[in-house]
Amino acid sequence: MTTDVLVIGSGIAGCSAALAAARAGARVTLATKATAPDECATWRAQGGIAVPRGGPDALARDVRAASDGCADPDAVRALVDGAPEAVADVLLDTLSVPFDRDGDGFDYGREAAHSARRVLHVDASTGRHVLGPFLSHLRGRERVTILEDTAALDLLARDGRVHGAWLERDGDVEACFAGATVLATGGIGALFPRSTNPDGATGDGIAMAARAGASAEDMEYVQFHPTVAGGDEPFLVSEAVRGEGALLRDGNGERFAARYHPDAELAPRDVVARAVARERERTGEVTLDVSPLDFRAAFPDLAARCAARGVEWRSGIPVAPAEHFLCGGIAVDREGRTGLDRLFAVGECARTGVHGANRLASTSLLEGLVWGLRAGEAAAGYESTRIDAPPPLDDDPPLPPAFAADKFARLRRIVGEHLGLERDPDGLRRARAALRRLKGEADAYCRTRTSRDLYELRAACVTALLVARAAGRNPESRGCHHLTAEASGRAD
Known part of the structure; x- marks a missing residue:
């Protein structure tokens, strides 16, 4: 199998890369382990997409502040400067994402550590309203082929250059030779006992790149979301709920967040997550009190999700931290280039430098969009080259199923x-x-x-x-x- 650009992963970052590469005239093969859109982290994204409403400087300051001073200022500037065009071009003009409106304008939401209301959203289910149309649009493009239920096992790499990847589907393994390869494999939530990520978030892209010789940076910065409900099947309760006035209460019914940070419930995620964990340990429980707002009217999707999971939100939603996002990853430049020739990485598996030690809410979809478009365009134009590579061996008897x-x-x-x-x-x-x-x-x-x-x-x-x-x-x-x-x- 040969292609001009091989994209591995089908979230917003992978879709953006595929779109940009196809627009640049490349033949694109998008391979994804997912069998349905809801198996991607993008589908699960609730809050929305932060935009530099009123100018880029304020958003840039908030991103750097949330990062605990560790964000790369140049990367942050690239994000906020690239946001307006990327959002207008892809999300509004191409996909017609039905962001919530307030009269004639958008209904911008506010989330923790944001100094202004600037988050575009669709109720608390923004991701599915982005990813569904995006995949449909790509399926309609002549130059894009989507391979579902297809796993990348390893990169085809030699002498510092990546020539594609070994792909597995239904037990069959085939080499896919590509002029350029874009990793968009998402995060690492499946490594943790409790996570908001899909089960397939096993760090595949990071591991493949590291094995081939690419550098990974900031890997210690693993973000936990403070308000995750549910037990065996955890589900996120969007930060936007606290942005609209919901309060955190300990097992005694006391509000506690202000003891940990002046911004209380709207402090950076790392601060709030540790506060919730400590109060759960001290008092046995933490609940999210949604009585200060009309929860059902403001967040009908979340109210329905609570009801489906047997969570009585009127008496407070029991919450606990869960792994949510990897701030580090494969080191890349402003176009998503890694240290290996013709290998790019975008989205959560990439370390762009935007997030530093902690990610600002509702910047992950934006980062995937902006860097995906840049990487896809940069990846186009290379010719695929076949190399002699021995296929993975399959000589020994199968192991027990478990x-x-x-x-x-x-x-x-x-x-x-x-x-x-x-x-x-x-x-x-x-x-x-x-x-x-x-x-x-x-x-x-x-x-x-x-x-x-x-x-x-x-x-x-x-x-x-x-x-x-x-x-x-x-x-x-x-x-x-x-x-x-x-x-x-x-x-x-």
Whole structure:
């Protein structure tokens, strides 16, 4: 199989890259593990898309402040300067996303750590109103081929250049040679016991890029969302609900957020998430009190979701933090280029420098859109080159059906215990040792077997180890990386 541009991943970042590459005249193959749009993180995005309403400077200041001073100012400027054209071109003119309106204008929402109302949204289900039309639009383009239920196992790389990837579908493995390859594989939520991400968020793109020699940066900065409801099937309660006046209360019914930050419920996510976790530990429960607003009228989708899950929102929604977003990832430049020739990365798997140590609410879809368009255009124009590459081996007998799942459960226990909201140096050392052993096992099995679940396990091990190593090297608590005991020096 050959193509001009291979895009791996079908969220807003991957779709944007595919669109831009096709517009530039390239033949595009978009491969995705998903079998339906709701298996992508974009589909689950609730709050919306922050835009530089009233000018870019205020939004840029808020992004940098939320990042705990760690955002790259040039990357932030690229985001806010590119936002108006990208939103108007793709979301409004091309896809006609039906953002909520207030009379003749848009109904801009406000979320935590934003200094103004500037978030475009569709109720609290913005992502599905973006991704559904986006995929439909791409299916209608002559130059775009979408391969669903198709996993990328590994990159075809040689001498610092990427020539495509090995793709697996229904157990069959085929090389896809591409002039350029764009990773848009999303986040790492599946590595954690509790996450807002889909089950397929196993860090595939990050692991493949790292194995091929690309650099990963800021991997210690894993963001937890403070208000996630539900037990075995967690669901996000949008930050926009607090933006409209909802209050956090402890198990005694007392409001507590102002004790942790002057902005109370609208403080940066890392602050609120740790506050919720501590109050849950201290008082047994934290609820989101939505009585200050007309919850059903303002957020009908969320009210319906609560009812479907048996959550009685009128008496307060029980919430707890859950893994939500990776602020780091594969290091890229302003066009999504990695350190490997003809390999690009966009979306949550990429580290653009925008988020620093903590992400500002409703900037993830925007980042995926802006960087996806840039990367897609830059990726067009390369000719595919075939290389001799031995296919992955599949010589040994299949493993028991639950083998990979059991190993993955072990990985989640390690990650949940040592790489969560709060970390300590000794726990990080133990995590690195355990993850190295688990990765060694996964590597050994993948040498002679090509099942998708084994390759996902290996990707998860590689990515978790990158997080643990980055956390161990950083002795300073910043944003999402919070140490219970300050480390001295640098760990290996």
